[in-house]
Amino acid sequence: MADRSGNNKKKVNQGATLKKVFERLGKYRIFLIFSILLATVSVALTLYIPKLTGHAVDFIVSRGNVDFPGVLRVMVQIGICTLVTALAQWLMNVCNNKMTYQIVRDIRNEAFHKIEILPLKYIDGHAYGEVVSRVIADVDQFSDGLLMGFTQLFTGVATILGTFCFMLSVNVKITVVVVLITPLSFFVANFIAKRTFSMFKIQSETRGEQTGLIDEMIGNQKVVQVFGRGEDVTERFDEINERLNRASLRATFFSSITNPSTRFINSLVYTGVGITGAFAVVRGSLTVGQLSSFLSYANQYTKPFNEISGVVTEFQNAIACAQRVFELIEEEPQIPEPEQAVVLKDIDGNVKIEDVSFSYVPEQKLIEDFNLDVKPGQKIAIVGPTGCGKTTLINLLMRFYDVTGGQIKVENIDIREVTRKSLRAGYGMVLQDTWLKTGTIRENITMGRPDATEEEIIEAAKASHIHSYISRLPKGYDTWITEDGGGLSQGQKQLLCIARVMLCRPPMLILDEATSSIDTRTELKIQQAFAKLMEGRTTFIVAHRLSTIREADVILVMKDGKVIEQGNHESLLEQGGFYRHLYESQFAH
Missing domain, CATH: 3.40.50.300 (P-loop containing nucleotide triphosphate hydrolases)
Structure with a gap:
C-alpha cells in the first residue's frame, strides 16, 4: 500500500512538473507551432523519397530494358525533396533551440530572483553549493533533455504517423503486421521509463550534495589544511562520489537498455515485413519496387520508437532536475511588504x-x-x-x-x-x-x-x-x-x-x-x-x-x-x- 502511495505521489509530482514546463512553454508557442509544421514538412518529404525510389526501381525492368528518362525524372524529384527537407530540418532546429534556451533563461531568472527574496533562514539552512547546483547543473540537465525532446519527439511522432499512411497506401495486410508487433516497443519503453525517474532524481540530489561539499571545501581550504582534515574531507567526498557513481550507473544502465530492447522489437517488425512482402511478391500482389519502398518505410516506422524511447529516458532526467529547480522557485518568499509600506526618510535614530x-x-x-x-x-x-x-x-x-x-x-x-x-x-x-x-x-x-x-x-x-x-x-x-x-x-x-x-x-x-x-x-x-x-x-x-x-x-x-x-x-x-x-x-x- 505504501509503495502504491509513493508511486502515485511520484506520478503527481511528474505531472505537476510537466504542467509547469508547459506553462512556461506557452510564451513561445509560435516557435512550437513552427517547429511542428517544419517537422511535418520534413517527415512528409523524407517519406516521399522511398516511394520515388520504388518508382525508379520499377523503371529498371531488366538488362537493356531501362526507362532512363523516367529514372532521371525521379532522381531530380528526389534531389529537390532532399534539399527542401534539409532546409526544413535546419529551420526546425533553430526554432527548437530558440524555444528551449528562452525557457531555460526564464527559469534561471526566476530561480535567481527567488534567491534574492528568500528568507535568510532558507539560505542558512541549505548548503550554498547545493543551491548553486540547482540553478546551474540541474537547469543544464533540464535544457539538454528539453532540447532532445523537442528535436526528436515532433519528428518521431510525425514519422510514425506518416509512414503508417504511406504503408497503408502500398499494402494494407503488411501494414497490419507492422502495427500488431510495434506496440511491444511502447510497453518496453514505458516499463523502463517508470523506473528511471526516481533513479535520476537520486542522481540529481547526490550531485547537488557533492557540489555543496566542493564549494564548502574550496571556500575553507586553509582551515581544512590547518586542522589536518584533508583525509577526512577526501573520505567524505569519496563516499558521496561513490553514491553518485552508483546512482548514475543505475540510472544510465536502466535508461540505456531501452534502446537495444526497442531495436530488438524493431528487428522483428522488419523481419515480419520482409517475409510477408516476399510472399506477396511471389504471389504477384506486390512489385519489387513496392517491396523495397515498404522495407524502407518499415525501417523508418520503427526508427522513431528507438529515438522516442531515448527521449523518454532522457526526459525523466530532465523532469527530475526541473522538479528540484521548481522546488526552489516555489519556496515561500520572505514576508511581503504591505502595499502601503512606509519609506523611511529623515531618520534621527530613534x-x-x-x-x-x-x-x-x-x-x-x-x-x-x-x-x-x-x-x-x-x-x-x-x-x-x-x-x-x-x-x-x-x-x-x-x-x-x-x-x-x-x-x-x-x-x-x-x-x-x-x-x-x-x-x-x-x-x-x-x-x-x-x-x-x-x-x-x-x-x-x-x-x-x-x-x-x-x-x-x-x-x-x-x-x-x-x-x-x-x-x-x-x-x-x-x-x-x-x-x-x-x-x-x-x-x-x-x-x-x-x-x-x-x-x-x-x-x-x-x-x-x-x-x-x-x-x-x-x-x-x-x-x-x-x-x-x-x-x-x-x-x-x-x-x-x-x-x-x-x-x-x-x-x-x-x-x-x-x-x-x-x-x-x-x-x-x-x-x-x-x-x-x-x-x-x-x-x-
Whole structure:
C-alpha cells in the first residue's frame, strides 16, 4: 500500500512538473507551432523519397530494358525533396533551440530572483553549493533533455504517423503486421521509463550534495589544511562520489537498455515485413519496387520508437532536475511588504524594542520579553557570552529575521510596516565576517554609494586607514580583487568594509566586532575615526573586548537571550554583577 502511495505521489509530482514546463512553454508557442509544421514538412518529404525510389526501381525492368528518362525524372524529384527537407530540418532546429534556451533563461531568472527574496533562514539552512547546483547543473540537465525532446519527439511522432499512411497506401495486410508487433516497443519503453525517474532524481540530489561539499571545501581550504582534515574531507567526498557513481550507473544502465530492447522489437517488425512482402511478391500482389519502398518505410516506422524511447529516458532526467529547480522557485518568499509600506526618510535614530521574543527553532527559546528605548545619537553596546543573542538582535534590527513576538520601531513606526530597502539604507553595518565582491577596490568601497566622487572615496579610505595601502598597489583603487579578498589580509579586508560605511555615513550604525582583525595600533586610529563617525548617530556596538565600549551611553549585558543588566560602564562595575565578572576576567593580572 505504501509503495502504491509513493508511486502515485511520484506520478503527481511528474505531472505537476510537466504542467509547469508547459506553462512556461506557452510564451513561445509560435516557435512550437513552427517547429511542428517544419517537422511535418520534413517527415512528409523524407517519406516521399522511398516511394520515388520504388518508382525508379520499377523503371529498371531488366538488362537493356531501362526507362532512363523516367529514372532521371525521379532522381531530380528526389534531389529537390532532399534539399527542401534539409532546409526544413535546419529551420526546425533553430526554432527548437530558440524555444528551449528562452525557457531555460526564464527559469534561471526566476530561480535567481527567488534567491534574492528568500528568507535568510532558507539560505542558512541549505548548503550554498547545493543551491548553486540547482540553478546551474540541474537547469543544464533540464535544457539538454528539453532540447532532445523537442528535436526528436515532433519528428518521431510525425514519422510514425506518416509512414503508417504511406504503408497503408502500398499494402494494407503488411501494414497490419507492422502495427500488431510495434506496440511491444511502447510497453518496453514505458516499463523502463517508470523506473528511471526516481533513479535520476537520486542522481540529481547526490550531485547537488557533492557540489555543496566542493564549494564548502574550496571556500575553507586553509582551515581544512590547518586542522589536518584533508583525509577526512577526501573520505567524505569519496563516499558521496561513490553514491553518485552508483546512482548514475543505475540510472544510465536502466535508461540505456531501452534502446537495444526497442531495436530488438524493431528487428522483428522488419523481419515480419520482409517475409510477408516476399510472399506477396511471389504471389504477384506486390512489385519489387513496392517491396523495397515498404522495407524502407518499415525501417523508418520503427526508427522513431528507438529515438522516442531515448527521449523518454532522457526526459525523466530532465523532469527530475526541473522538479528540484521548481522546488526552489516555489519556496515561500520572505514576508511581503504591505502595499502601503512606509519609506523611511529623515531618520534621527530613534529605536524602540518592545516585548520582543524570538527563536530560530520554536521549541528552543532564545530572546524573550526584550525591551529597549534608544534615543537619537546614543551608543548602545551589547555584551555577553557566546550564544546569548547579540548577533540575533542585530539580525532583528536589520529585519533579516522577523520577531515572533512584540515589535521593533524606528522613528515610532513598526519596521514590519516600512520597506526593507529604506530600513537597511538607514543602517551602516560592519561585521566581524567581512564580505567583498569580485571587482575593483573602488567598486567594493562604493557599493552603498555608486555615485560617490573620487575625493569622497579617498576621504573614506583615509578615515579607515586603508588609503596608503591602496596607493601602493599597481593599479590603486582600480586593482581587481576576488570575493575572498585575494592577497588582502583579514585586517585589510575589514578596513575596506569600514571604508564602505565611512563613505555612506548612514544615520545609524551597527558595529559587530568591527575591529576584531585589526592590529592594536590601527585599531586605536579606527576607534578615533569611528568616534567621529558616531557623533550624532545612533550606534549599536557588539563587542567581546570590553575595553572598546567604555564610552557607550548604555551597555546591555545579555545572557540566555535576556538583558540581565543595563547601564553605563561605571554603574555596571559598581553593581558588582555579571558585567563586573566579565570585565575582571578580561583584565585580571
